[in-house]
Amino acid sequence: MEYAIEVKGLRKEYKGFNLQDVSFRVPQGYIMGLIGPNGAGKTTIIKLIMNLLIRKTGEIRVFGKDNIQHEAEIKERIGFVYDIPHFYEDVNLKNLASAMSPFYSKWDNSFFLKLIDEFELPLAKKFKKLSHGMKMKFSLALALSHDADLILMDEPTAGLDPVFRQDLMDRLSKMMLDEGKTVLFSTHITSDLERIADFITFINDGEIVFSSKREDILENWGVIKAGQDFLEHSKVPGFKGFRKSDFGVEVLTSEIKEAAAISSSDYIIEKANLEDIMYFMGRGDQNV
Amino acid sequence: MFKYVRRELILNKNLIIMFLVYVSVLGIWASLQKIPSKMVIMLFSFIVPMLSLSLQAREDKFKAWVSTCSLPTTRNTLIKARFFTIWIFTFTALLYAVVVGALIPGNQAMLAQLLTLKTLFLCLFFISLCLALLLPFIIRFGIVGIMIFLVAAQVLGIVFLMLTRLTGRNENFFRSFLNLIIDGIKYLFNHQGTLLFYFTIILAAAALNLFSLKISQFLLARKDF
């Protein structure tokens, strides 16, 4: 198994926020979603991989190489899309692309122009005149036009319409036909990941909660819905969080099969989706 | 390196054009007012680094560092490229100023007087000095760096003043310091232009640049974006 990204023991203190001992691996040829509530550390991790933030301790290897020692070599193969694209605002798109393209040896200008066309981007317009959606599309066009082996995206779909989000998922899906390509993208819009992500890494408060196949997660996690007189939640196997209302209680468990064996008064178990997991583990233990 | 310079040119086209116009206007004004050559050199040595610093400031203003540092390159190379670009622009501006100056009727004489090896070398030296002082501040603190530099200079002035008070001496430390600098500059201008002199000046300029480069690389390597 080859890994596009390997993160080990990563630590960083940044803006009053702590990344603690973060470790996970992104297998090559797959899509990994990095999920977590706002401020959990997703952007920090991506910036650390790109060496935009200087890591305190830990190891980051991309394509098997240290991301600082082989920085230029690695970045040649990475297409990046950040949550807020930062380019020179008073320059038009054509010139922005022209300034960047010589840095990539595999830049494909005809492909880039085709994307610009498909995204309906006005090449002659200055960057500041674009809507947020168009700025992101431009960012994406740049990232996809140099045959990158790794696409790294930070909240690429936040604030974008469902049509674009679906289009993005289509493109990522098409990319995956090539088993040499890998995608890592962070999002808090988990519905984007429900079908297409192969792996999910969940980070909360600077710590990795889990990192595994999406299939395994969805198979093993569930939400128990019961009346308030349900078993004391802490006795539920695989208890991960709960939410109480005047009318009942909802409990998140990571061991749905064991939980199903509880012989108790009526309750129902439903499969948890990624949003449930994020919600319950993020702030679930509060009364409505 | 070429792709770095080209990139700067494309992204800062308007700024560079404006700057060239400004330099030519300044040059014309200076020659019309018959400003002494030494003043012109000092003026130029201060203005030209301003272009370089403006380039840096623009990157800072648009927070484009995030995209720039994501390109297939290292921070050290980016700084090296920046220096390279700055000097290319500097030489271009110098050449441009000379050409414009030469085009003004009646200016040729003054220009001939100006364009000695000595003035050229001194110019380069002073430009290097300015860059060496300001660039690290800008890289570390962004455009705000200029402010910080000025504030630091002020603080230094105050410290000198306090030293004067404390030691109860009659001499003003700060004034002595200023006089030292002015004397130094006068010396440089008036000294006979021996080969050793030129060599020392250029070596000093090169050393300043290297120092500035290393400091800037050191500062940028530790910065979080």
Next chain:
Amino acid sequence: MKIIISNSSPDPIYEQIAIQIKNQIISGELKEGEALPSIRKLAQQLQISVITTKRAYEELEKEGFIDTVGGKGCFVAMQNKELLLEKKKKIVEDKLSDAVIEAKLLGISLDELQEMLLLLYKED
């Protein structure tokens, strides 16, 4: 080859895929030796993750319905006529087994169960 995925089905997606392919092999719609789309091609066409299709194919291979030829892809395995019949029977057997377990739990007798079976069979 026809595959339809239901989002509201309780069965995980990989299982839905596996069952549909299995049925098409059993019914003869997919011929022996026929090439199946690659894992990645299937994932892209169905807009699902690669690991999901991989798992579906793994299940099918485990049950002997398909073969993976290294470097060439996946093909419908040669089905032994008797084995095929066995497999068809097994599917129904599994379902009947479920029904029996359920019946015992709920206290339904064998006679009642046989009556139900008769009625149901006659329905179509």
